[in-house]
Amino acid sequence: MIRFTSLLLFRSMRWVAPALLAALWTAVAMSPGAETTVSRAGGMFLCYVIVGCWLTILIGNVDDDAHRELVTAVVGTRARLHVVRTVTALVWCATFAVVITAISLVAHRRAHGIAVESLAALGLAVSGALIGVALGAPLHRPSIRNQAASLLIALGCLAVLVQLPPIQGIMRRAGRDDISQVPTPLIVAVVVALASTGASAVASEHRRT
Amino acid sequence: MTAVARSTCARLDAVRGDDGGVNAGDDVLALRDVSVRFGRRTVLSEVTVALQRGEVVGLRGANGSGKTTLLRVLAGVLRPSSGVRVQRPSVAFVPAAVMPPPVSAEHWLVGVRRHRSGWSDALEQLCFDGDRSAPCRVLSLGNFRKVLLADALTSGADVVVLDEATVGLDDRGRAGVITLVEAARSAGTAIVQSEQDAEPIPLATRTWRASNRTVHETTDDVSVTAAFIGPRDRLARLIDAARQVGFVPDEQER
Numbered sequence: 344m345i346r347f348t349s350l351l352l353f354r355s356m357r358w359v360a361p362a363l364l365a366a367l368w369t370a371v372a373m374s375p376g377a378e379t380t381v382s383r384a385g386g387m388f389l390c391y392v393i394v395g396c397w398l399t400i401l402i403g404n405v406d407d408d409a410h411r412e413l414v415t416a417v418v419g420t421r422a423r424l425h426v427v428r429t430v431t432a433l434v435w436c437a438t439f440a441v442v443i444t445a446i447s448l449v450a451h452r453r454a455h456g457i458a459v460e461s462l463a464a465l466g467l468a469v470s471g472a473l474i475g476v477a478l479g480a481p482l483h484r485p486s487i488r489n490q491a492a493s494l495l496i497a498l499g500c501l502a503v504l505v506q507l508p509p510i511q512g513i514m515r516r517a518g519r520d521d522i523s524q525v526p527t528p529l530i531v532a533v534v535v536a537l538a539s540t541g542a543s544a545v546a547s548e549h550r551r552t
Numbered sequence: 553m554t555a556v557a558r559s560t561c562a563r564l565d566a567v568r569g570d571d572g573g574v575n576a577g578d579d580v581l582a583l584r585d586v587s588v589r590f591g592r593r594t595v596l597s598e599v600t601v602a603l604q605r606g607e608v609v610g611l612r613g614a615n616g617s618g619k620t621t622l623l624r625v626l627a628g629v630l631r632p633s634s635g636v637r638v639q640r641p642s643v644a645f646v647p648a649a650v651m652p653p654p655v656s657a658e659h660w661l662v663g664v665r666r667h668r669s670g671w672s673d674a675l676e677q678l679c680f681d682g683d684r685s686a687p688c689r690v691l692s693l694g695n696f697r698k699v700l701l702a703d704a705l706t707s708g709a710d711v712v713v714l715d716e717a718t719v720g721l722d723d724r725g726r727a728g729v730i731t732l733v734e735a736a737r738s739a740g741t742a743i744v745q746s747e748q749d750a751e752p753i754p755l756a757t758r759t760w761r762a763s764n765r766t767v768h769e770t771t772d773d774v775s776v777t778a779a780f781i782g783p784r785d786r787l788a789r790l791i792d793a794a795r796q797v798g799f800v801p802d803e804q805e806r
Contacts, residue, residue, distance in 0.1 A: 347655075347663030354654035354687070409647035412629040413700070416645035416713070417664055420628065549631060 344418060348431040351405045352398075361397040365390060369443060373450070380447045384464035385517025387447075388471040389505060391440050395475020396482075396497050399432035403483025404490045411484070421485070422544040429540045433476045440468035463522035467513070470532040477536035478504065481543035485550045578605045579639070580710050580742045581626060586635030588621050595621045597765040598635065603711060603742040608733060610753035611746035612770075613762030619746045620648060620715055622762060626744060627713045641710030646700045648715040652688035657699045660688055665707055674702035678721075678728035693720040698728075705732040712736060714745040730754055 352358055368390040372383055403425075406414070415424045444464045448457070478500055487493045504510055509531065516523075582602035588595045595618045603609060603626070613619045624630035625637060627645035644665075653660060657680075661671045675684070675698060682695035691699070697720050704712050718726050733743055733755050745753050753759070761770045 347659075350655055350659060350663055351653055356654075406653055407651040409650040410653055412624065412627070412647055413645055413650060414664065415629045416627045416643045419640070419642075421631075 344414075344427045345431045345434060348402060348405070348428055349435070352402055352431075355405055357401045357405065358398065361394050361401070364397075365394045365439060373443075373447065379520050380444075380460050380464045381467070381520050381522055382518050383447050384444060384467040385514050387440075387443060388467055388514055388517065391436065391468055391471025392475040392478070392504070393501060394439065395432065395436040395472045396479035396501065397475075397494070398436055399429060399476045399479025400483045400490065400493045400497060402428045402432045403479070404493070408484070420548060421550075422548040425480075425544040425547045426540060429476060429480045429544075432479065433472065433536075436472035436476055437469055440472045441465065444468045459522065466526065466529045467517055470513070470529045473532040473536040474504075477532070477539035480536075480540045481546065485547050486543060579603065580605050580641050581643075582638040583625060583632075584636050584638060586625055586632040586637070588618070588625060588630065589633040594765055596625070596632075596762075596767070599767045601626075601760060601767055603744065605710075605740045605742055606737055607757050608737055608743045608745065608753070608755040610756035610759040611744055611762065611767075612749055612759060613746075617762040618765060618767075619762045622760075622767060623713050623715050623744065623746060626711070642708075643711045643713060644704035644707040644709040645713045646704045646715060646717060648719065650696075650700060652691060652696045654687050654689060656685050656687055657682065657691065657696075658684045660699060661703055664703060670706035671702045674706045674728075674732055675699070677731055678702055679724035694722060694725060697721060698725055701729060701732065705729075705736050708739075709741065712741055712743045714743065716747060716751075717745050718747065718751060 368387065372386040372390070378386075405428075411424070415421050418424045418427060444461075447464060448461055479497060482493045482497050482500075483490070487496065579602045582600075584600050586599045587597050599622065601622075611619050611622065621630065623645070625632050627643050628637065628640070629645060655663065657675075678698040678701060680695055680698045680702070682691040688696050688699065701714070701717060704714065718729055721729065733745070737743060737755065743755075745756065747753050759770050760767045
């Protein structure tokens, strides 16, 4: 079902806008300079959050209500379909994050050992993708039926999110090549992602529309 | 009426008269005291119904009487406001109107329900004449409907829920639906099929009628009469049409 959902998204061409944003952001963040892999991962952190959130909303709204119900009957419950679609978004966001991190590791200077640097950059990237997906998970159908409304609410949530001290702290520390705090956002991101996906799956199961 | 049509009608009569080789009597899905409310509006009130393996149940009712809501609850895609859906069987659901997805019929059939076969033959039986590799969006309404029906009726699910299954189908397609429904029923699948009153449900062994926010079983309304007597000639014409295009073998081949 993850493959089928990916195919639906791919053929719908809705992925083009977030892909363009990701490409532009990557081009700017990866431009030649003196920065290290970790500081560049810090620069990409917000991109992963935005793209993760956007892609999750797009995947949640990829088909009409009747087709969604048809697929719901195939997988069993609305909650299960919600989880499948969230996981699909996560797979694509995490893949994007891992690829960018790998390129960055090859192309840029490293301030620490390769193993430490890889883990730190990967941790930051996956945290960003997870937080983005967790943010997008409750913001699509059946919880919010209008995609424009979903994107506006997501924009508001992102504006608040980037002002939060933990997120500010992650980006600031990464910019200074400080990798000591990287495990903390990763753990927090995993917990938040699981809680958000679980809560929105339960909400979608109980929604009567 | 040709010999094939006569024998098929006789076979269908026989099916109605016995269990058709399937162990009837096992409830595969039941709703107990199910009510559905959308806001302040009650659509279904304390509905209790049960489906048994290998039976075809027709569902009738006026527009807005709650047919689709009942089918959605049976399919497990709508949680009732109160009451319980007792079992959790595997379900294939064909809603009345689905916007065609941007993938091809082939990708859709393979992607939605993996590890199964039979849909290709089913498409042929339904006289699908569209391009299987083209996006579903470019298929005609009828051909896309045939893709959905081929998927549902060959899914091997315990229960198949069809909301106005034959909308947009030509006569050959309708004949194909009868054949596929019979095949699924014989394999033990329980089928619920809603149709407009004028549309026959040839294989239905029972009919539910939705009205006044509840559902009751009928045996003597026009719909049931249509299901048993009215469609006889129509069914014969459908079978004749199917035979002409080679999807129903004639007597000698049998």
